[in-house]
Amino acid sequence: MSDLNTQMKERYRNNFLREVTANVEEGEWVRMCMQCGVCAGSCPMGPHWEHPPQEIFMMIRANKRDEVLGSSSMWFCTSCYNCIARCPRGLPITHIMHGLAHYGKRLGIAPKEQPTVKFSQKFWDNLYKKGRVNELKLGLALYFMNGIGEGIKTSLKMQKIGLGMWKTKRMTPVEMVGGHGCKDIKGFHAILDKARQIEEAKAAQFSG
Amino acid sequence: MTDIVATNQTILVVGGGISGMTAALEAAECGKDVILLEKNPYLGGRVSQLYKYFPKLCFPTCGMEINFRRIKANRHLKVVTMAEVAEVSGDRGNYSVKVKVSPRYINENCTACGECSKVVETEFDDEFQYGLSKRKGAYLTFNMAYPQRYVIDPRLIGTADADKAKEACKYDAVNLDMQEEEITLNVGAIVWATGWQPFDANKIQPYAYDRNPNVITSVELERMMDPFGPTGGKILRPSDGKEAKDIAFIQCAGSRDQNYLKHCSRICCMATLKQCTYVREKYGDDGKATVYYIDIRAIDRFEDFYRKVKNDSNISFTKSKVANITLDKATGNPILNGVDTEGYHRYSNPHELVVLAIGMQPSVDFQSLGLNVNVNEHGFIEADPESGMFAAGCASDALDVNRAAQSATGCALRAIQVVNQVAAAEA
Numbered sequence: 001m002s003d004l005n006t007q008m009k010e011r012y013r014n015n016f017l018r019e020v021t022a023n024v025e026e027g028e029w030v031r032m033c034m035q036c037g038v039c040a041g042s043c044p045m046g047p048h049w050e051h052p053p054q055e056i057f058m059m060i061r062a063n064k065r066d067e068v069l070g071s072s073s074m075w076f077c078t079s080c081y082n083c084i085a086r087c088p089r090g091l092p093i094t095h096i097m098h099g100l101a102h103y104g105k106r107l108g109i110a111p112k113e114q115p116t117v118k119f120s121q122k123f124w125d126n127l128y129k130k131g132r133v134n135e136l137k138l139g140l141a142l143y144f145m146n147g148i149g150e151g152i153k154t155s156l157k158m159q160k161i162g163l164g165m166w167k168t169k170r171m172t173p174v175e176m177v178g179g180h181g182c183k184d185i186k187g188f189h190a191i192l193d194k195a196r197q198i199e200e201a202k203a204a205q206f207s208g
Numbered sequence: 209m210t211d212i213v214a215t216n217q218t219i220l221v222v223g224g225g226i227s228g229m230t231a232a233l234e235a236a237e238c239g240k241d242v243i244l245l246e247k248n249p250y251l252g253g254r255v256s257q258l259y260k261y262f263p264k265l266c267f268p269t270c271g272m273e274i275n276f277r278r279i280k281a282n283r284h285l286k287v288v289t290m291a292e293v294a295e296v297s298g299d300r301g302n303y304s305v306k307v308k309v310s311p312r313y314i315n316e317n318c319t320a321c322g323e324c325s326k327v328v329e330t331e332f333d334d335e336f337q338y339g340l341s342k343r344k345g346a347y348l349t350f351n352m353a354y355p356q357r358y359v360i361d362p363r364l365i366g367t368a369d370a371d372k373a374k375e376a377c378k379y380d381a382v383n384l385d386m387q388e389e390e391i392t393l394n395v396g397a398i399v400w401a402t403g404w405q406p407f408d409a410n411k412i413q414p415y416a417y418d419r420n421p422n423v424i425t426s427v428e429l430e431r432m433m434d435p436f437g438p439t440g441g442k443i444l445r446p447s448d449g450k451e452a453k454d455i456a457f458i459q460c461a462g463s464r465d466q467n468y469l470k471h472c473s474r475i476c477c478m479a480t481l482k483q484c485t486y487v488r489e490k491y492g493d494d495g496k497a498t499v500y501y502i503d504i505r506a507i508d509r510f511e512d513f514y515r516k517v518k519n520d521s522n523i524s525f526t527k528s529k530v531a532n533i534t535l536d537k538a539t540g541n542p543i544l545n546g547v548d549t550e551g552y553h554r555y556s557n558p559h560e561l562v563v564l565a566i567g568m569q570p571s572v573d574f575q576s577l578g579l580n581v582n583v584n585e586h587g588f589i590e591a592d593p594e595s596g597m598f599a600a601g602c603a604s605d606a607l608d609v610n611r612a613a614q615s616a617t618g619c620a621l622r623a624i625q626v627v628n629q630v631a632a633a634e635a
Contacts (some may be wrong), residue, residue, distance in 0.1 A: 036460075036502045041531020041546035042414070047554060055552045086414065088465035088529070110503075 016065040019206040023199075025099030029091045033057040039083035039093050049076040053083060053093050056100070069104035075116040077101070108201060118145055128192065131182030136175040212286055212391060214243060216302045216630050219623045220395040221245065222293055225253020226609055227601025228401030229275045232621035235286035237278070240627055243393060244279075245291040249312060251276070252614045253403050255609060257336065259433035262482040262608075263513040269352055276354045289355065294390070296398070296420040296579055300596030301630045305393045311386035313360035313370075318381040318493040320356045324373035333360055334438070337431050340446075341438035346373045351436055360384075396630045397596045397623035400574075400581075400589060401616060404602035406470055407462035414532035415461065415564060421446040422542050423533060425461075425566040426479050433486055442459055445491055445561055447540045452561035453491050456544055457483065458530050459501040462567035469567045471586045473606045476565035477505045481517045483563065488522060498559065500530050502543065526555070533562060568606040596626045602630040 020027040033054065036085065040052030051073040059068050076099040083093040101117075104110040110117050122141045127133050143158070144151030165171040182188055214220070217240075221232040224246030232244040250256070255268045279285055288309060295306040314324075324346040331342040336349050345364035358381075364370045365384060374382040406427050409417035417423045422445050424432075435441040445452045457480045463473040468620070480499055487495040502524070506514035517523055528548040534556075536543055541558040548555060570587040581597055582590040588606075589599035600619040601612035 034464075034502060035549045036346065036529035037547045038529045038531050038551050040552070041528070046547070052547055052552060054547065054549065086467070086531070088460070090466045 006126070015206065016063045016068070017060055019065070020060050020100070020103075023132070023202050023206065024096065024103045026092045026095045027099060029096060030057050030060050032089050032091055034089060036088060038086050038088065039091075042082040042086050044080055044082065045076045045078060049073040056097075068100065069107060070111060072111045072114045072117075073103075074098070074101040077116050082141040103203075106199065115145070128189075129181075129186040131177060131185055132180055134175055136171055136173070137179065164198060167180040172200060212243065212393070213241075214393040214395055215241070216244060216394055216396040217241065217555065217627045218393070218395045218626060219303060219397050219399065219620075220303070220393060221349075221399045221401055221600075223253070223401035223403055223600075223603070224248075224251040224287065224289070225401060225403045225601065226255040226275075227403065227603070227612045227619075228253070228399070229279065230616035231399045231401055231600045231620045231623070232285055233275065233278050233282065234617050236282045238620075238624055239284060240624055242285045243395070244285060244287045245293065245307060246287065247292050248290045248349070249289050249357075249359040250349045250355070250422070251279070251287065251289070252352075252354065254427075256350065256352070257338075257427065257430060259430045259437075259486070260482065262478045263510055265482065265485065268609075271353060272354075279354070287355070290359075291500045293577075296510050296577075296597075300594070301396050301626060301633075303319070303395050303398055304549055305395060305398070307393060309389045309391060311388055312357070313362075313365065313384055313386050314346075314358050314381050315383050315386075316357070316381075317379040318357040319379055320358060321378070322348070322358070323378065324358055324360070324382060327372045327376040328364065328369045330361075330364060330367065330369050331525065332363065337438045338428050340428060340431055345369055347525045397598070397626040398596050399600050399616075399619045399623050400572075401600040401619075402570070402572040402603045404606070405571040406570045407569050409461065409475075409564055409566055411468060412564070415458065415530070415562075416533045416535070416542070417564065420533060420535050420542050422452075422540055422560070423562045423564065425564045426457075426476065426483065427566060429483055429486070429563050443487070443561065445540070450560075451491075453487070453494050454488050454496045454560045455498075456542075456557070456559035456562045457497065457499045457561060457565055458544070459499065459504075459565045460529060460567075461564035463545040464502065469569055469586070471606060472505065473568040474505070475568060475606065475608045477501070478510055478513070478608065480563070480565045481506065481510075481514055484517050484520070484523045487522065493522065495522060498557070499523070500523045500528055501525065502527070502529050517578055528555075566620070568602065568604060574603075583600075596623075598622050 020030055035054055036056050040046060040054045051071055053078045057070060077097040079094050081094055087093055119142060143154040210455050219235050219240055219242045221228045224244055229246060229251060232242045236242040249434045252272050256272060258268050261268055290310040290312055292308050294307055294308045296303060300305045325344045328344045328346045330345040333339045334341050334343040345361045346358055348358050370384055374384055375571045406425055415423060431437045432439045432443050443452050459476060460467040484497040487497045504514055526548055527550050528546045530544045531546040534543045536558050541560060542562045543556050545556050574581060574583045574589055582592050584590050591604050598619040600616040601607055604615055
């Protein structure tokens with residue numbers, strides 16, 4: 001085979017579709033999309049994001065790796081499940097969107113300044129620490145996500161609700177110091193670290 | 209009904225639509241004894257409800273008339289209308305079939321003069337017009353109905369209207385004491401030509417068929433085009449009776465969708481392309497059609513037809529499955545919302561009328577009938593060489609008229625082989 005042939009073959013080998021199939025949750029479904037557009041038309045966030053799911057699926061097939069994984073589009077998904085309910089071919093679109101978002105984040109390609117990306121990281125850090133979500137700390141972290149000024153303003157605005165929750169024993173200020181956690185935190189970290197190792201090894205197969 | 213003679217060398221054809229008539233005629237014209245059962249009071253089935261055929265755009269009435277003449281001329285063929293199969297037992301070459309025959313309340317004396325219909329006042333939804341209009345309690349389904357004999361709706365029996373109909377008849381054709389009959393037929397082979405029914409458009413909730421009167425189905429548009437139909441051949445909006453000149457067609461309405469029918473109904477693409485020509489036929493340059501589609505499946509020789517329609521500057525194609533239909537309250541226009549696949553543009557397009565190219569599903573649930581046939585996941589009967597029962601036309605798959613007739617002719621041959629084997633064994 002000539003060099004040009006080999007080049008073209010490589011070009012159409014479509015590494016990215018294979019990568020998505022192997023590494024993204026429910027990624028094997030991407031090849032089932034028939035480009036009808038019902039998901040895009042049914043999405044309540046539709047007018048606000050750059051690439052509708054249908055376009056994302058086509059971009060995956062067209063090998064546009066960085067454009068897809070670096071896109072903010074998947075991060076707009078609110079998990080309303082309209083697309084899954086209506087997809088004529090039964091693609092688990094919501095899950096694929098989350099899978100792609102997660103995969104892009106893991107590889108460090110996901111957009112850094114997107115609010116959902118930032119909040120997701122905060123949620124994860126919060127959970128990782130104790131094995132339980134500390135709602136008080138997570139809530140405050142969300143308020144202060146975009147700077148101290150905005151944080152103080154939002155906190156004051158939410159003051160009454162916070163006090164109400166304290167009174168009805170829905171939340172306690174004691175959580176600020178330490179907070180509750182799972183029993184075997186070492187074991188919990190070992191599990192997560194091992195899982196990360198496995199996933200990173202899988203991702204590494206496609207990085208070269 | 210005592211005049212029906214059936215033996216195990218008789219072929220039974222169930223369903224008197226285009227497939228059933230074709231199968232019955234092909235077998236009868238080969239000299240075999242054939243009984244043709246039809247559930248409705250008339251033959252012709254769904255084809256008689258069409259305005260035009262594709263791709264030649266001729267009128268089905270013409271082909272129907274030829275078939276009716278062949279039926280009348282054939283002494284081997286016995287037609288029983290208003291008959292439904294209740295039970296089938298036995299095996300290839302020797303079936304016993306129980307048939308329920310509903311009373312027509314009008315006997316052979318009927319000359320179709322129509323006097324009974326004139327005096328009857330009670331009206332019912334007209335099934336033949338898909339409920340788009342009403343018909344009298346004593347009626348002839350449509351002008352060309354065969355047999356050319358009136359029917360009295362069973363809901364009329366016992367009312368004063370029924371007695372009026374009896375009095376009006378000059379030929380002693382009305383018999384209000386007719387009862388349901390059950391007959392048992394011994395036959396050698398059975399051809400199931402039970403046809404199709406349109407998928408229930410109410411199930412496709414995002415398309416608002418049940419909420420927006422200006423969303424109709426393709427079969428309803430066929431009735432509107434009929435000069436003797438509910439609108440006298442005009443395309444009228446059900447909401448305000450205005451002529452609709454800007455019409456949208458939505459493809460795969462109920463087909464190719466695991467939420468509804470998984471299979472491709474095969475006819476809807478061509479049906480829509482045909483109906484696009486109706487819009488142009490009615491309104492000339494004022495008529496506008498827009499087709500929303502996933503892909504156009506105009507196979508083999510139909511490609512030419514597709515190209516012709518596509519070249520029409522008043523007919524446009526949008527590659528997109530419409531996501532949902534909303535309502536413009538001021539005008540009553542349905543608004544089609546979605547994202548197209550050629551550029552991923554979001555659209556919200558108002559049209560005067562929306563036609564759902566509705567999917568095709570078997571009209572009989574064979575599984576629940578307990579028949580000894582292979583039914584596939586779509587509800588159609590699969591071919592089984594060991595069996596003496598065969599599926600013709602849309603009982604076997606989603607087919608257009610042309611392919612249904614081919615399938616029916618094939619079935620006639622298979623059924624003939626079965627009764628020939630029976631004859632050979634008995635000789």
